Amino acid sequence: MCSRVRSDQRGFTLLEIAVVMVIIGLLAGGGVSLMRVLTERKARNEALSYLKDTQTSLISFAERTGRLPYADSDGDGLENSGIASGTLPYRTLLIAPTDAYKRPLRYAINPNLGTNRVAACSALRTGLAGAPQMVDADGSPVSFPIAAVLVSAGPMDADGDGNMFDDLATGTHQGDNTDGTPNYLRHPPVAGFDDLVAYLGGNELYGSLCEYLSLAVNNHSGSVVYVHDVNQVSDLGSLSANSSSVYTVLSGSLLVLCSSSGGCVSPVASNPPTPIALAGRGLTITLP
Ligand SMILES: [Ca+2]
Ligand SMILES: [Ca+2]
Numbered sequence: 004m005c006s007r008v009r010s011d012q013r014g015f016t017l018l019e020i021a022v023v024m025v026i027i028g029l030l031a032g033g034g035v036s037l038m039r040v041l042t043e044r045k046a047r048n049e050a051l052s053y054l055k056d057t058q059t060s061l062i063s064f065a066e067r068t069g070r071l072p073y074a075d076s077d078g079d080g081l082e083n084s085g086i087a088s089g090t091l092p093y094r095t096l097l098i099a100p101t102d103a104y105k106r107p108l109r110y111a112i113n114p115n116l117g118t119n120r121v122a123a124c125s126a127l128r129t130g131l132a133g134a135p136q137m138v139d140a141d142g143s144p145v146s147f148p149i150a151a152v153l154v155s156a157g158p159m160d161a162d163g164d165g166n167m168f169d170d171l172a173t174g175t176h177q178g179d180n181t182d183g184t185p186n187y188l189r190h191p192p193v194a195g196f197d198d199l200v201a202y203l204g205g206n207e208l209y210g211s212l213c214e215y216l217s218l219a220v221n222n223h224s225g226s227v228v229y230v231h232d233v234n235q236v237s238d239l240g241s242l243s244a245n246s247s248s249v250y251t252v253l254s255g256s257l258l259v260l261c262s263s264s265g266g267c268v269s270p271v272a273s274n275p276p277t278p279i280a281l282a283g284r285g286l287t288i289t290l291p
């Protein structure tokens with residue numbers, strides 16, 4: 004018996020193999036580009052999450068200390084006193100040092116917010132002015148002052164100027180994140196711009212930072228008494244003999260009752276005695 008090769012068991016033709024190879028190539032190429040899209044999306048979501056975490060850390064730092072941390076100007080992760088613009092002081096904030104792209108955030112604050120609670124709240128109450136300024140693509144193209152800005156350079160130097168942060172100088176909303184001049188920009192990724200930006204507005208910070216409490220003073224003494232705010236180096240007011248008054252005082256203020264205006268070394272006797280820091284809740288001080 005001799006075996007015969009059946010005509011329907013023939014091998015693949017070169018054309019068929021070529022077609023299969025092309026299909027495999029297309030599938031592989033699609034897989035690579037899909038993988039790249041997913042990887043980019045993952046990094047972007049991680050960078051946004053880091054910005055959000057940093058915002059939260061800034062607010063809790065402000066609640067705790069009464070101010071925003073200054074920027075880091077020497078790359079050690081610690082704030083440098085008096086420096087309003089630089090990189091994020093991640094060690095001062097006790098957070099991760101870099102974003103999803105392995106770079107530290109650019110960070111700038113309104114300089115009035117770096118000193119102490121009284122000065123910061125005074126600036127917030129008056130209304131912020133000066134740098135840093137922001138243009139947000141979600142709103143008007145006109146810039147506005149903000150309390151603090153956080154900038155991730157994003158995946159690349161999208162505008163190709165040699166700086167990973169980008170300058171968008173066309174379109175409705177414009178800004179330059181390389182130095183924040185004339186303003187920083189929060190904008191969806193477009194040609195020439197891929198930075199990710201978060202910021203703290205003045206009102207947002209004011210709600211966290213500035214708590215006002217009631218201070219009642221009952222002056223049962225036979226003399227005039229002056230209520231002096233040591234932080235602000237000014238008198239809240241004076242009470243004549245046998246009178247009472249209620250003041251609205253910023254939480255964290257240090258108060259002292261004096262027999263003369265403008266502060267004193269020796270406070271007048273009171274219950275509780277002064278100097279006393281007002282924090283957390285209101286207070287009633289009585290002079291016998
Ligand atoms: Ca530093
Ligand atoms: Ca960029």
Ligand SMILES: [Ca+2]
Pocket residue numbers: 160161162163164165166167168169170
């Ligand atoms: Ca750039």
